Amino acid sequence: MEEVERRLQWLAAMICMPTWSAALWYVVARTEASGFELDLQADRSMRDASPDAMRRIAKAMNDPALACAWRLLALRPTHPSTEIDAVVAGARALMSVAEGDVTHALARLRLWSAVGRGERTADLGDFFRTAGDEKQAPRAVPLCIEMLEHDRWDEAFSWLTAQTRRLTAELKIGDCPTPERDRKKQRTLIERYAELLFSQGQDWTGDLALAWLMLACDPEVPESFNFVLPPLRWLLDRVPAPRRKAHLLERLEIWWRAARGEWAGAIEPVSIFRVAERETTGDFDDEGIPPDPAPPRKPSPAPGVVVMPGKSAEERGLPLAWRDLRDERLPFVLCDDAARVRKALREEYPHANREIDILTQDLRDGQPVRMRPTLLVSPEAGMGKSRLVGRFAELLGGDMYVYRFDGAASRDGAYSGFPKGWSSAQPSVPARAIMMSRIANPIAFVDEIDRAGESTYNGNLWSAMLPFLEVTTSRRYREVGIDAELDLSHVLHFSTANSVEKLPSQLRDRFRVIRMPSPTLAHLPALAALIMKELASEGDRRFDEPLATDELHNIGPVWKRERFSMRKLKRLIEATLEARDTCAVRH
Amino acid sequence: MRGEALMTLKEELGTDIESYLRGEQPSEDATTKAAQIDDWAPLISRGLRGGYVMTLVGKVSNHPTVADGKVTETSEVCWLDRERRWARTRSRLWLLGEPEGSEIAVDGLEL
Numbered sequence: 001m002e003e004v005e006r007r008l009q010w011l012a013a014m015i016c017m018p019t020w021s022a023a024l025w026y027v028v029a030r031t032e033a034s035g036f037e038l039d040l041q042a043d044r045s046m047r048d049a050s051p052d053a054m055r056r057i058a059k060a061m062n063d064p065a066l067a068c069a070w071r072l073l074a075l076r077p078t079h080p081s082t083e084i085d086a087v088v089a090g091a092r093a094l095m096s097v098a099e100g101d102v103t104h105a106l107a108r109l110r111l112w113s114a115v116g117r118g119e120r121t122a123d124l125g126d127f128f129r130t131a132g133d134e135k136q137a138p139r140a141v142p143l144c145i146e147m148l149e150h151d152r153w154d155e156a157f158s159w160l161t162a163q164t165r166r167l168t169a170e171l172k173i174g175d176c177p178t179p180e181r182d183r184k185k186q187r188t189l190i191e192r193y194a195e196l197l198f199s200q201g202q203d204w205t206g207d208l209a210l211a212w213l214m215l216a217c218d219p220e221v222p223e224s225f226n227f228v229l230p231p232l233r234w235l236l237d238r239v240p241a242p243r244r245k246a247h248l249l250e251r252l253e254i255w256w257r258a259a260r261g262e263w264a265g266a267i268e269p270v271s272i273f274r275v276a277e278r279e280t281t282g283d284f285d286d287e288g289i290p291p292d293p294a295p296p297r298k299p300s301p302a303p304g305v306v307v308m309p310g311k312s313a314e315e316r317g318l319p320l321a322w323r324d325l326r327d328e329r330l331p332f333v334l335c336d337d338a339a340r341v342r343k344a345l346r347e348e349y350p351h352a353n354r355e356i357d358i359l360t361q362d363l364r365d366g367q368p369v370r371m372r373p374t375l376l377v378s379p380e381a382g383m384g385k386s387r388l389v390g391r392f393a394e395l396l397g398g399d400m401y402v403y404r405f406d407g408a409a410s411r412d413g414a415y416s417g418f419p420k421g422w423s424s425a426q427p428s429v430p431a432r433a434i435m436m437s438r439i440a441n442p443i444a445f446v447d448e449i450d451r452a453g454e455s456t457y458n459g460n461l462w463s464a465m466l467p468f469l470e471v472t473t474s475r476r477y478r479e480v481g482i483d484a485e486l487d488l489s490h491v492l493h494f495s496t497a498n499s500v501e502k503l504p505s506q507l508r509d510r511f512r513v514i515r516m517p518s519p520t521l522a523h524l525p526a527l528a529a530l531i532m533k534e535l536a537s538e539g540d541r542r543f544d545e546p547l548a549t550d551e552l553h554n555i556g557p558v559w560k561r562e563r564f565s566m567r568k569l570k571r572l573i574e575a576t577l578e579a580r581d582t583c584a585v586r587h
Numbered sequence: 588m589r590g591e592a593l594m595t596l597k598e599e600l601g602t603d604i605e606s607y608l609r610g611e612q613p614s615e616d617a618t619t620k621a622a623q624i625d626d627w628a629p630l631i632s633r634g635l636r637g638g639y640v641m642t643l644v645g646k647v648s649n650h651p652t653v654a655d656g657k658v659t660e661t662s663e664v665c666w667l668d669r670e671r672r673w674a675r676t677r678s679r680l681w682l683l684g685e686p687e688g689s690e691i692a693v694d695g696l697e698l
Contacts, residue, residue, distance in 0.1 A: 191669075195669075197610075198609075198610035199610050200610065201609050201610050201611075202609060203605055203608045203609055205609075205610070206607070206608030206609055206610060207608065209610075210608075226629055226641065226667055227667050227669050229641060230641055230663075230664045230665050230666055230667055231604065231607075231608075231665065231666055233638070233640070233665075234600075234604055234665045234666075249638065252638070253638060253639065256631060256638070256639035257639070259631055259639075259641075260631045260639075456628060456630075456687075463630070463632070466632070467633065473633055506660075
């Protein structure tokens with residue numbers, strides 16, 4: 001199991017610490033992180049650092065690696081060799097189970113046994129310092145990559161300090177930074193030290209410098225990650241061991257998400273190391289539980305899909321409204337009769353028959369409603385683009401749902417949701433569409449997408465939308481607002497715009513663009529009749545005669561001046577009918 | 588000429604990154620030949636291979652194929668100078684002008 005291996009690697013690192021006090025600091029950090037309360041003084045040193053006290057702590061540890069570590073710390077070269085052998089044997093037993101590389105730790109343990117037997121003298125009475133003379137094998141994995149493994153900032157700091165002191169002993173560049181309370185001051189000191197390291201002109205000093213810069217990365221300051229992540233990614237590509245690499249890639253992914261600001265503005269700020277550990281801890285497998293007997297054959301369910309698989313959505317973390325979506329198979333809205341939908345829309349848009357055909361070409365009878373993301377464009381306003389989306393949905397049946405998002409009012413990246421740390425945490429627009437409709441393929445409609453704000457200071461609608469418009473990224477979308485992975489790949493995307501010019505090509509390329517043509521005067525009678533029908537159904541006017549030729553003749557040129565806007569046509573017809581009333585009254 | 592390109596793009600990148608790790612700055616020769624990007628901002632998004640990558644978006648000049656002044660997104664950034672004077676992407680070295688003010692519009696992917 002991953003967890004066991006990590007603890008063993010931690011123990012190996014502890015054994016390889018250059019001095020006893022460095023090792024103590026390392027173990028104290030981990031012990032505190034595990035929740036155990038140590039009796040520490042103000043400067044964080046132990047009140048009682050006697051071997052007895054350490055043995056007592058060892059006894060109280062549940063984790064065998066921690067217990068072993070405390071017992072090792074309790075050892076003194078002056079102790080009886082039988083005791084030293086016993087503790088060292090325990091450590092060696094643990095190390096022998098480790099899958100990763102622990103040769104260095106084992107070598108040190110052998111040395112300690114030798115000290116216990118009197119075959120070697122301990123350097124200044126410190127086991128750890130003695131073993132420091134051993135030659136280091138060349139590093140397979142860069143230090144900065146290894147930094148990704150740490151679960152706590154304290155741990156990472158003390159480990160790196162130890163490595164640095166050991167490696168830079170010859171360089172005479174002064175000591176590395178010590179922990180500071182003030183984050184900003186800490187960052188400055190670290191950056192200064194990193195520059196010093198870079199100027200030493202070796203590739204391992206650059207590696208060390210990057211590792212230090214990682215300690216300056218702060219989820220509250222997403223930009224702090226920008227210098228570190230590009231080279232980290234490049235270096236990680238070169239790591240040979242596949243299993244370890246997969247784990248490291250998982251960790252690196254968390255760092256990238258932090259760089260995107262996912263954990264900025266948290267109520268209780270936490271280090272990136274802690275976040276990475278938290279986010280990558282896997283579920284427990286139910287090993288050893290016999291499988292249930294095969295259930296009786298059920299009739300095949302209505303077509304649907306599980307949008308929120310339970311294993312990537314922890315129930316405790318989900319808001320109440322979302323809990324019953326977990327592992328729930330949501331139905332698709334099916335297309336009953338594609339021809340009927342097409343015919344009705346062609347009647348209502350007689351000037352755009354070809355475009356209606358394109359719009360409805362993906363509909364298949366009896367199949368879930370599917371459609372490529374579609375962008376309706378016309379330079380004129382009032383061409384009925386938004387209305388078309390509404391009618392399309394209506395004709396598909398009562399279950400189809402349209403979630404409308406106003407592109408013109410958008411000045412940030414809210415489309416993809418707000419992270420959980422924020423007070424206004426919320427999921428993405430497509431996720432909301434699913435939640436409110438309880439179907440797997442609702443319509444997410446972004447109206448006037450070209451009028452969205454272009455600044456990316458608070459995020460930007462156009463970039464926020466990209467992952468949702470591609471099946472590979474939307475099929476398992478990590479919702480930051482509710483901390484779950486959703487299958488959003490069945491959501492239908494509609495948008496309207498007056499022009500596609502301003503839209504980034506990355507966004508444009510994901511849409512099928514349908515240019516809505518303007519009607520012409522030839523379409524006037526048909527459209528007028530439709531509008532009359534609409535007005536009649538709206539309840540106001542039920543007994544109107546169809547528009548007479550002369551009325552149409554009057555409307556025509558005015559409508560043309562209004563560039564054939566459908567909205568204006570409706571108003572013109574309403575005005576005509578009102579004029580009729582006035583005349584009627586007079587007469 | 589192609590015959591003189593002794594190193595592949597990938598090898599060149601590797602050599603460059605190793606030199607930056609050693610604290611070296613890009614050579615004067617490389618700097619004069621470099622493309623420049625102004626009004627730039629970093630962008631972190633999903634890359635082609637699934638993981639996240641950082642790219643830069645801004646107005647490009649002195650690029651071998653993209654017209655001057657065109658707003659473009661670079662290929663993946665592999666090293667960003669801590670003083671923000673230059674950046675090394677998978678394809679080439681970039682000199683960095685002023686960081687982004689208020690405007691950003693992406694118009695094409697660098698090849």
